[in-house]
Amino acid sequence: MSDIVEKVEEEAAESVEYAKPTNTSAGVREALAAIPIPEESVPDDTPDDGRTPIIHLDNVKVVFKTRTGSLLHPNKVVALKGSTIKLMPGETIGLVGESGCGKSTTANVMCGLQPVTEGKVYFEGKDVTKRTADDRKTIGRVLSVVFQDPATALNARMTIHDQLMDPLVVHNVGTPAEREQRILDLLGMVGLPTSCLQALPGQMSGGQRQRVAIARALSLEPKAIIADEPTSALDVSVRAQILNLLVDLKKELNLAMVFISHDIQTIRYISDRIIVMNKGVIVERGSSEQVFNHPKDPYTKLLLGAAPSLLHPDLGQENPM
Numbered sequence: 001m002s003d004i005v006e007k008v009e010e011e012a013a014e015s016v017e018y019a020k021p022t023n024t025s026a027g028v029r030e031a032l033a034a035i036p037i038p039e040e041s042v043p044d045d046t047p048d049d050g051r052t053p054i055i056h057l058d059n060v061k062v063v064f065k066t067r068t069g070s071l072l073h074p075n076k077v078v079a080l081k082g083s084t085i086k087l088m089p090g091e092t093i094g095l096v097g098e099s100g101c102g103k104s105t106t107a108n109v110m111c112g113l114q115p116v117t118e119g120k121v122y123f124e125g126k127d128v129t130k131r132t133a134d135d136r137k138t139i140g141r142v143l144s145v146v147f148q149d150p151a152t153a154l155n156a157r158m159t160i161h162d163q164l165m166d167p168l169v170v171h172n173v174g175t176p177a178e179r180e181q182r183i184l185d186l187l188g189m190v191g192l193p194t195s196c197l198q199a200l201p202g203q204m205s206g207g208q209r210q211r212v213a214i215a216r217a218l219s220l221e222p223k224a225i226i227a228d229e230p231t232s233a234l235d236v237s238v239r240a241q242i243l244n245l246l247v248d249l250k251k252e253l254n255l256a257m258v259f260i261s262h263d264i265q266t267i268r269y270i271s272d273r274i275i276v277m278n279k280g281v282i283v284e285r286g287s288s289e290q291v292f293n294h295p296k297d298p299y300t301k302l303l304l305g306a307a308p309s310l311l312h313p314d315l316g317q318e319n320p321m
């Protein structure tokens with residue numbers, strides 16, 4: 001077992017102790033809900049070292065109109081109330097908060113899947129709030145996404161070889177021979193055997209599929225990866241391996257990363273900086289060390305001591321046993 005997996009497991013074991021006092025209390029969810037939500041997000045604290053952020057969300061607001069309202073009076077959900085986030089080269093930002101606080105919306109704005117209602121989005125210094133087709137192509141080369149369910153990124157009817165070839169062809173990378181070599185390199189990076197090249201995604205395990213999705217995400221040598229719960233749809237037994245892989249790749253390739261997880265220990269381990277969100281507002285931000293060891297905000301304090309089940313959308317109410 002690698003050091004990284006061991007460390008995550010050790011810290012996870014420690015966290016059980018840490019989480020105990022609040023873990024089983026049925027009142028934690030209500031206690032979190034009772035904490036008033038600030039009007040404004042805490043200001044951005046990204047150190048200015050002269051470098052240009054890969055992505056910069058400037059006071060981004062996202063409002064969804066929901067179907068439950070009438071045509072004239074649609075119900076509105078304010079998913080982000082004014083988020084400013086700068087993702088710097090090589091750094092990992094961890095996003096935490098309860099289900100529905102706006103983590104995926106933030107990730108989707110960053111990768112261009114979600115337009116903003118107000119505010120600006122900059123990509124390597126360029127205003128891309130209203131993305132052109134050219135902007136999309138440039139961003140697609142530099143920024144990749146790893147989804148919770150690898151099926152989102154993979155085509156069920158394409159062989160692994162063809163899935164990995166596709167982005168290289170679309171972006172016109174190298175000669176045909178160089179592309180074949182690149183596919184072999186990618187497989188090596190994510191620890192898959194070449195024998196899987198002719199397989200279809202359905203013939204592989206969940207963990208292997210996520211490895212293929214990660215290989216595909218890396219194919220254009222991105223500078224940044226947005227990973228929205230990349231391990232939570234996987235079998236518990238392979239989660240640590242996939243996390244381990246992401247951490248190794250991040251270091252080797254000096255990738256920037258936005259990492260979303262319901263598992264606080266994973267976030268703690270992988271992130272340089274942490275952003276804590278409560279219903280669309282950033283309530284705390286800082287280095288991983290500062291947020292975990294010296295949280296200032298009452299919501300953060302309660303949240304970081306809570307069990308993953310409180311954060312996880314699928315687990316619902318805790319079992320009193």
Ligand SMILES: Nc1ncnc2c1ncn2[C@@H]1O[C@H](COP(=O)(O)OP(=O)(O)OP(=O)(O)O)[C@@H](O)[C@H]1O
Pocket residue numbers: 064065066077078079097098099100101102103104105106311313
């Ligand atoms: N397409 C949509 N239409 C309407 N409302 C939406 C849409 N997408 C998200 N929302 C709402 O916006 C808010 C933020 O959702 P988001 O998916 O960003 O939360 P999240 O933090 O990722 O939650 P989870 O931990 O459950 O994944 C929620 O209230 C959600 O119901």
Ligand SMILES: [Mg+2]
Pocket residue numbers: 103104105
């Ligand atoms: Mg989400």
